[in-house]
Structure formats: structure tokens, C-alpha cells
Amino acid sequence: MGNTLYKLHLARIVPVLCLVTSVTWAADPPKPATAMAAPASAAPMTAIEYPDWLFPLIPKELPAPPPAKPAADKADAPKPEEELLDIPGSTEKFPLSRINDAFNPPDWRPASHGPMPDVVAKGRKPDVMACAFCHTPTGQGRPENSALAGLPAAYIKQQLLDYRSGRRKGVGPDTYLPVQNMLKIAKAMTDKEIDESAEYFSQQKLKRRVYVIESLRIPRAEPAAWIYYEHGGTEDLGDRMLEVTQDLTRHERRDDRLEYLAYVPPGAINRGKRMVLGGEGKTVACTQCHLANLKGTDQIPPIAGRSPTYLLRQMLAFRNGDRVNEHSAQMNPVVEKLTMADMIDIVAYVSSQYP
Numbered sequence: 001m002g003n004t005l006y007k008l009h010l011a012r013i014v015p016v017l018c019l020v021t022s023v024t025w026a027a028d029p030p031k032p033a034t035a036m037a038a039p040a041s042a043a044p045m046t047a048i049e050y051p052d053w054l055f056p057l058i059p060k061e062l063p064a065p066p067p068a069k070p071a072a073d074k075a076d077a078p079k080p081e082e083e084l085l086d087i088p089g090s091t092e093k094f095p096l097s098r099i100n101d102a103f104n105p106p107d108w109r110p111a112s113h114g115p116m117p118d119v120v121a122k123g124r125k126p127d128v129m130a131c132a133f134c135h136t137p138t139g140q141g142r143p144e145n146s147a148l149a150g151l152p153a154a155y156i157k158q159q160l161l162d163y164r165s166g167r168r169k170g171v172g173p174d175t176y177l178p179v180q181n182m183l184k185i186a187k188a189m190t191d192k193e194i195d196e197s198a199e200y201f202s203q204q205k206l207k208r209r210v211y212v213i214e215s216l217r218i219p220r221a222e223p224a225a226w227i228y229y230e231h232g233g234t235e236d237l238g239d240r241m242l243e244v245t246q247d248l249t250r251h252e253r254r255d256d257r258l259e260y261l262a263y264v265p266p267g268a269i270n271r272g273k274r275m276v277l278g279g280e281g282k283t284v285a286c287t288q289c290h291l292a293n294l295k296g297t298d299q300i301p302p303i304a305g306r307s308p309t310y311l312l313r314q315m316l317a318f319r320n321g322d323r324v325n326e327h328s329a330q331m332n333p334v335v336e337k338l339t340m341a342d343m344i345d346i347v348a349y350v351s352s353q354y355p
């Protein structure tokens with residue numbers, strides 16, 4: 001990692017101001033969170049628009065190639081052998097058709113997890129795509145979806161029930177298919193599939209996958225495959241937070257050990273840290289409920305080290321009333337007064353912590 005950044009620094013002359021590798025260890029053993037009843041808000045919170053840059057859409061397709069001539073004479077000919085592809089650190093090999101098979105996605109590291117329930121490994125046609133297709137077999141997730149590894153089972157179940165009933169709406173434009181597909185999947189899931197997948201993912205362990213970098217200028221980031229990848233040249237980051245991959249091939253092959261970079265404005269991590277630990281008059285200290293190391297409880301989800309793209313989308317979802325259930329009211333006083341810039345600072349700090 002250090003190496004890659006060093007190269008990046010030299011080759012592209014990017015002012016990488018700070019690579020966060022520090023860990024904040026909890027000084028005290030975590031106290032159980034006291035369930036706080038949220039004060040009933042007099043006025044509904046004003047919504048903050050979901051910014052376009054938070055939902056990198058796949059660029060419009062290039063013009064389709066001319067249709068191949070109907071090859072009647074070739075009907076009996078054997079299919080050409082598909083090239084087998086690999087990723088670093090795995091001895092498995094899969095053809096592209098398998099890598100993109102939503103009902104039998106690749107399992108690059110079968111030794112890294114116990115037996116997957118059917119719904120996780122294969123899903124159920126036509127509407128329940130395999131969870132592993134997007135969230136990866138161990139639930140590490142990717143910037144365009146969510147890490148499920150180590151979330152409390154009760155929490156996972158509740159979220160799936162909420163998607164199914166429509167109480168949790170999903171975020172972003174209708175054209176952002178990862179979210180639309182998640183909603184479709186949950187609506188088709190049986191109670192048994194919900195229980196089995198929740199149990200399985202709650203037992204997995206989240207690895208560190210994201211490194212946060214404060215910077216004014218960043219390598220030019222282009223959307224592809226629902227996320228950003230680094231392209232030649234540089235651009236201003238401005239008031240955004242962009243999570244990018246430096247290796248689009250590994251991302252597209254669904255490598256669950258691939259690490260991502262998140263670019264945030266200078267000073268974001270420290271400003272975020274003050275709000276996360278102390279509230280700063282703008283929010284409620286996250287540590288009150290998500291505990292000192294932000295690893296959550298058996299009811300409240302862990303947030304440390306998770307994708308800042310996902311965290312930011314969810315902060316906005318709470319603020320905008322797109323996630324409402326018996327527990328979500330606790331997040332109302334947290335997001336009520338935050339600006340978009342505050343939320344970016346907060347997720348910069350939270351995602352820089354070890355999961």
C-alpha cells in the first residue's frame with residue numbers, strides 16, 4: 001500500500017497530504033450503550049439533496065457493434081474455450097461469464113469462510129440474486145453496496161424486512177442499479193432466506209479495505225462499474241468525497257481483498273474526529289451508541305472502517321427520512337444539524353478507523 005501511494009505521489013505529483021494509518025484505541029472498556037429515546041422533533045428535518053457525484057453511473061455505452069451474421073453452419077461447432085482469469089493471492093481461476101454470473105458468482109478464497117447458505121452462494125432465480133455476487137462471499141462488500149461482515153444478525157434481519165416492506169427505501173437515482181437490485185431482491189426473499197443470510201454474514205469478519213487521503217487535487221476519477229477509477233491527469237476534489245479504485249480489473253473480478261482509496265478535503269479527518277468523539281454542538285457523539293471504537297453492539301451496527309461512500313449515503317438517508325424504523329429515530333438528533341461538509345468530515349474519520 002505504502003509503495004503504491006509513493007509511486008502515485010511521484011508519478012502523478014498528487015499532493016497527498018496525509019495517509020491515515022493511526023488507530024484510536026479505546027482507553028476504557030466499552031460500556032453498553034444506553035438506549036436513548038430520541039426527542040420528538042417539532043419540525044421535520046430539511047432534506048439534503050443526494051449529490052450526483054455520490055452515485056457514479058456507468059457511462060453511456062459505446063455504440064453497439066454490428067450484429068454477428070447468423071451462423072447456421074456453426075450451430076454444432078463447439079463453443080470457443082473461454083479464457084480463465086485470476087486475481088493475486090488466489091489459486092482459483094474463472095472465466096468472465098462465471099465472474100458475472102449473479103446466480104453462481106466466483107468464490108476466489110473458499111478457505112476464508114465456512115459453508116455458505118444457498119441464498120448467499122447461488123441465490124434463487126428469478127429475483128433473488130446471490131448475496132455473494134455484490135457483497136462478496138465473506139460480506140466485505142464494495143463501495144457501491146455495503147459491508148455485511150460482522151453486522152449484528154438482528155440488525156441485518158430488520159434491514160431486510162424494512163427493504164421488503166418499503167420502510168427502507170434505498171438511496172440514489174433509479175438508474176443506480178446496485179440499489180434498485182437490492183430492493184428487488186429483498187422484496188422476493190423468504191423469511192428463511194432472511195434468517196440464514198443474516199446468521200451467516202453476522203459471523204464473518206470485516207477486513208480493512210479503505211485508506212483515507214486528504215488532498216486538494218486528486219488523480220482524475222472517472223465513473224466505471226458503479227464506482228470511480230483513477231484515470232490519467234488530475235482534478236480538484238472540491239467539496240466532494242470520492243472513493244476510487246486504482247485497479248479496475250481486480251474490482252471487476254470481484255476481488256474481496258482489493259483496497260480502495262477515499263479522497264477527502266484537507267483537515268476532514270481531524271474535524272470529523274472532534275464531532276465523532278465530542279459532538280461539537282453539531283451532533284451527538286457517535287461513541288455514545290456505536291461505542292468507543294465504533295464497533296457497535298449486538299443491536300447497533302459497527303461503523304468503523306466501512307466504506308465512506310456507503311456511510312455518507314446512509315447519513316443522508318436518515319436525514320432525508322428514507323430509512324425509518326423503531327431504532328432509526330435514535331439517528332435523528334445525530335443528523336439533524338449536520339451540513340454536507342460535516343458529514344464528509346465525519347465519514348472521513350469513521351472510515352479511517354480499523355473495523
Ligand code: HEC
Nearest residue numbers: 129130131134144145146156159170171178179181182197
Ligand atoms: C445487485 C447487488 C446486490 C445483491 C446481489 C445483494 N445486495 Fe444487499 N445491498 C446492495 C446495495 C447496493 C445495498 C445498499 C442499499 C441502500 O442504499 O440502502 C445493499 C444493502 C444491504 C443490506 C443493508 C446493510 C446495512 O448495513 O444496513 C443488507 C442487510 C443486505 N444488503 C443484504 C443482502 C442479502 C442478504 C443479499 C442476498 C440475498 C443481498 N444483500 C444481495 C446490493 C446488493
Ligand code: HEC
Nearest residue numbers: 036283284285286288289300301311314327328330331334
Ligand atoms: C443515540 C444513539 C446513536 C448515536 C449517538 C449515533 N447512532 Fe448511528 N445508529 C444508531 C442506531 C440505533 C442505528 C441503527 C438504525 C436502524 O436500525 O436502522 C444506527 C445506524 C447508523 C448508521 C447506518 C449503518 C448501516 O449499516 O447502514 C450509520 C452510518 C450511523 N449510525 C452513523 C453514526 C454516526 C456517524 C454517528 C455520530 C455522528 C452516530 N451514528 C451516532 C444509534 C446511534
